[in-house]
Amino acid sequence: MKVLIVSAIVSLGLVLQSSLLPFLEVRGVKPDLLLVMLVGMGFWGGNPLGITVGLLTGLLMDVLYGQALGLHALQYMIIGFGAGLFYNRITYARLLYPMMLTVGACLIKNILLYLYLFFSQTDAAAGAFISQVVFPEMGYSLILTYPVYFLMKWLFSKKVMERRVRSNLFDF
Amino acid sequence: MARISNKIPFIIVVILSVGLIVAMMVTGMPRDTMSQVEGFFGRIFMPVEKLTYNVSSFFSNMFASWEENRYVKEEYRRLRDLTVELQDQLVDKDELSQENERLKALLDFKEENPDLTVYGARVIGKSPGNWFNTLTIDRGSEDGVAVDMAVVTEKGLVGRVIEVGGHWSKVLSIIDSQCAVSAIAQRSRDNGTLQGDTTLYDGEGLCRMVYLPQDATVREGDIVITSGLGDIFPKGLPIGTVVGLENEPFAVYKTALIQPGVDFKHLEEVLVIGDAFSLPEQTE
Numbered sequence: 001m002k003v004l005i006v007s008a009i010v011s012l013g014l015v016l017q018s019s020l021l022p023f024l025e026v027r028g029v030k031p032d033l034l035l036v037m038l039v040g041m042g043f044w045g046g047n048p049l050g051i052t053v054g055l056l057t058g059l060l061m062d063v064l065y066g067q068a069l070g071l072h073a074l075q076y077m078i079i080g081f082g083a084g085l086f087y088n089r090i091t092y093a094r095l096l097y098p099m100m101l102t103v104g105a106c107l108i109k110n111i112l113l114y115l116y117l118f119f120s121q122t123d124a125a126a127g128a129f130i131s132q133v134v135f136p137e138m139g140y141s142l143i144l145t146y147p148v149y150f151l152m153k154w155l156f157s158k159k160v161m162e163r164r165v166r167s168n169l170f171d172f
Numbered sequence: 173m174a175r176i177s178n179k180i181p182f183i184i185v186v187i188l189s190v191g192l193i194v195a196m197m198v199t200g201m202p203r204d205t206m207s208q209v210e211g212f213f214g215r216i217f218m219p220v221e222k223l224t225y226n227v228s229s230f231f232s233n234m235f236a237s238w239e240e241n242r243y244v245k246e247e248y249r250r251l252r253d254l255t256v257e258l259q260d261q262l263v264d265k266d267e268l269s270q271e272n273e274r275l276k277a278l279l280d281f282k283e284e285n286p287d288l289t290v291y292g293a294r295v296i297g298k299s300p301g302n303w304f305n306t307l308t309i310d311r312g313s314e315d316g317v318a319v320d321m322a323v324v325t326e327k328g329l330v331g332r333v334i335e336v337g338g339h340w341s342k343v344l345s346i347i348d349s350q351c352a353v354s355a356i357a358q359r360s361r362d363n364g365t366l367q368g369d370t371t372l373y374d375g376e377g378l379c380r381m382v383y384l385p386q387d388a389t390v391r392e393g394d395i396v397i398t399s400g401l402g403d404i405f406p407k408g409l410p411i412g413t414v415v416g417l418e419n420e421p422f423a424v425y426k427t428a429l430i431q432p433g434v435d436f437k438h439l440e441e442v443l444v445i446g447d448a449f450s451l452p453e454q455t456e
Contacts, residue, residue: 015227020235047181055188068200070192077192081185120200 013037031140040152042083054080079105098149106138277326289446305348312339322445328410328433354401362388384426
């Protein structure tokens with residue numbers, strides 16, 4: 001059931017990301033809803049959920065929209081894993097930490113993207129890349145953080161979404 | 173042992189990352205065919221891709237049609253406002269153009285009569301009743317206008333000033349039944365008196381030239397001008413054209429119907445003649 005719910009949420013996120021958000025572009029930049037959702041899932045569901053969802057979501061995006069298989073998968077897997085590291089670690093912060101996680105996730109995502117562009121010898125000016133893509137996307141994604149964060153909090157408070165991993169293998 | 177188990181997630185992530193980087197390197201290079209990995213995932217995700225594509229297309233089209241609809245509505249409103257604005261501008265331009273034409277004609281009159289002192293004035297009111305034909309203009313005693321000054325347009329005589337305020341004056345038009353102007357037929361030199369007739373003007377736009385002698389040779393088409401008698405209207409101002417004659421048997425005088433040159437129903441700017449010098453008669 002949990003798998004179905006997570007799959008449905010990811011699919012919905014993917015559909016919204018590819019259909020609705022292009023209409024909400026500001027200067028050609030749209031928020032990364034999937035990234036924000038992944039941060040929320042990792043934060044409230046921990047690992048291995050974060051890793052798994054990140055990896056599969058990324059693979060799905062690579063297959064559906066990517067040019068090279070693995071880029072989105074790597075980005076989202078690391079983001080999901082990173083967000084999962086904070087599972088049960090922060091209980092007192094209401095919004096500041098999720099927002100910081102979103103900022104961190106955006107940075108990781110774009111650093112990996114820039115490295116990919118660099119190594120694939122694609123010409124990308126770092127200054128313009130940061131000012132015209134990274135920061136606007138980060139700011140735009142931060143707006144989505146608040147509703148998605150509380151939606152995930154509500155979702156993962158349900159019994160069906162309880163963590164099944166008995167061991168603390170994925171906790172640090 | 174615990175320290176090793178703590179590192180397992182990291183190890184998993186690192187292994188997966190390496191695998192993904194290799195996948196990127198393989199699939200990111202220019203190639204003619206799809207890799208086996210891609211083909212494998214493609215086969216797995218093909219139904220999902222199809223479903224996602226269809227759903228995304230559905231929502232995209234929906235949002236696109238909303239967006240398009242919103243754009244069309246905005247564009248419609250913008251164009252509607254623009255149309256109104258342009259119509260206003262066109263009306264203003266047309267108005268200015270017409271005014272320009274009228275003022276140019278008045279200026280021509282002034283230039284043709286350099287000996288006259290004239291004051292340009294705007295008609296700011298007309299008598300609301302049916303029986304009187306008086307006008308109000310926006311020039312008065314402080315602008316140099318005085319009672320009994322003649323008022324003209326480039327088309328001819330309008331009337332005379334009968335009351336003067338600081339910056340406004342009343343003008344009795346030649347079509348008012350209380351107005352009498354000494355007139356002369358330009359060709360035949362027959363003298364008469366032009367009298368207004370409200371009913372006649374309202375019906376046919378005419379007034380009468382009375383007291384023409386029985387032997388007068390005035391005929392239709394003759395130009396009627398002011399005679400200069402009475403020291404109010406300068407001699408030679410055009411009044412109108414003879415359009416008919418009333419010659420009743422046993423009558424002492426002939427009467428001619430005159431079509432005024434001025435269109436009193438569409439009068440907007442006039443000239444007030446300050447000095448009653450004689451004008452050189454204008455020939456056709």
